[in-house]
Amino acid sequence: MKLLKIVLGTFLVFTVFAFTATENKAPQKVKDAFSKKFPTVKKVKWEKENVTKWEAEFKMDKVKYSANFLEDGTWKETEHEIDEKEIPEKVKSAIMTNFLDYIMEEAEISETQNGIVYEFEMEKGEIEIEVAIDVNGKILSQELKKENDKD
16 A cells, blocks of 8 residues: 555656646746737747747737747747748849759748848758848858758
8 A cells, every 4th residue: 555655646746747847838037028029919839949048939910920038038039931922132132143053941031139131941952051141132151951950
């Protein structure tokens, strides 16, 4: 009987721990900062990105967004996918000049305190790259996408 109580007690502790550990409730500072930046958004899914960063997933005007905040509530980035027709001409020109043979798999707009950047995942045969271009068409970064980065 004593063994049964120990087993049940242990099971209960692990069950409670499992549910609270996977709940990932963002700190109040993060929630407050989110509400201040996005006052009309009511439904938010929070996920802990790493030790210091939280990601909020939500919709505005039927568009899926994600926003990143630090533990202290500091906003870092907001991004969402865009259609090809939403890409500014200077950015399109940079793509056509530098990545003519590539197929655009995904296009996103990223807003940070430093401004707006267009981010692209592009493919040419077996080669996949990630490219960031500013609003003036300047290529900010270009890196080969690793095999396990797919997602």
